[in-house]
Amino acid sequence: MKLPKGKAKKAYVSRMFTGLSGNYDLVNSICSLSIDRTWRIAAVKALGTCADGRVLDFCAGTLPLSLALLKRGRGTVAAIDISEGMLRTGIQRFHGKFDPERVAPVCGDGESLPLKDEVCDGAMVAFGIRNLADLDRGFLELIRVMRSGARLVILEFSRPKNPLFASTYRLYLKWILVPVGTLLTGDRDAYRYLIRSIEAFPPPGDVAARLARAGFKHISVTSLTGGIVTLYTAEKV
Numbered sequence: 001m002k003l004p005k006g007k008a009k010k011a012y013v014s015r016m017f018t019g020l021s022g023n024y025d026l027v028n029s030i031c032s033l034s035i036d037r038t039w040r041i042a043a044v045k046a047l048g049t050c051a052d053g054r055v056l057d058f059c060a061g062t063l064p065l066s067l068a069l070l071k072r073g074r075g076t077v078a079a080i081d082i083s084e085g086m087l088r089t090g091i092q093r094f095h096g097k098f099d100p101e102r103v104a105p106v107c108g109d110g111e112s113l114p115l116k117d118e119v120c121d122g123a124m125v126a127f128g129i130r131n132l133a134d135l136d137r138g139f140l141e142l143i144r145v146m147r148s149g150a151r152l153v154i155l156e157f158s159r160p161k162n163p164l165f166a167s168t169y170r171l172y173l174k175w176i177l178v179p180v181g182t183l184l185t186g187d188r189d190a191y192r193y194l195i196r197s198i199e200a201f202p203p204p205g206d207v208a209a210r211l212a213r214a215g216f217k218h219i220s221v222t223s224l225t226g227g228i229v230t231l232y233t234a235e236k237v
């Protein structure tokens with residue numbers, strides 16, 4: 001599958017996630033054996049005391065990361081996603097699980113955030129940056145809306161370094177994730193897109209360099225679950 005680029009990618013991603021939204025969380029839980037929850041908890045912990053302020057959940061999807069923060073931090077969340085369908089599914093799914101006063105879902109483009117400058121005490125992204133049409137533009141928008149002293153935490157898929165684990169992981173993606181995802185959502189292309197987008201995404205060192213180029217400081221990179229996922233933290237000074 002050839003990955004779309006630029007405006008075509010934005011339109012494709014928005015349409016695809018809207019189509020997947022009903023079963024998105026179920027596929028994630030089954031295919032990750034619920035390990036995805038531990039990754040999100042790690043992300044919220046990495047926010048430190050920023051989790052008690054006004055936090056942006058960038059590419060919030062069905063709000064699982066917002067929910068993790070609301071359970072563990074005292075803060076409020078602005079949850080932004082380009083797909084209204086993903087946000088709506090999240091609101092329905094988590095109805096009654098958190099105080100609606102603490103989360104504001106907003107349908108908008110992360111590459112042109114509908115927020116004023118320096119209004120967030122923290123920002124977090126889970127599995128969103130890989131889907132941006134323009135990653136650098138997304139980083140510039142994130143730093144623009146963060147206050148000085150605010151922390152950014154990112155979770156994103158990466159490729160394991162250990163060759164044996166890497167080939168087992170590739171087999172798992174091809175023979176378990178794609179068939180299970182296709183069965184539950186009816187959208188085979190979406191799961192082929194997932195694999196291609198993981199393969200095409202820059203390695204952690206490059207992502208860290210791009211965060212630095214956007215103006216972030218104190219950047220750290222931590223590999224989780226054998227390198228399947230990378231946790232990035234960065235600060236606006």
Ligand SMILES: C[S@@+](CC[C@H](N)C(=O)[O-])C[C@H]1O[C@@H](n2cnc3c(N)ncnc32)[C@H](O)[C@@H]1O
Pocket residue numbers: 010013014017058059060061062063064065080081082083086108109110111125126127128131132133
């Ligand atoms: C893989 S999902 C991740 C959702 C959620 N953060 C989670 O932890 O499961 C990626 C999300 O990024 C959103 N997205 C992609 N491009 C975006 C953009 N330019 N602006 C805002 N959201 C975007 C998609 O609509 C989708 O909901």
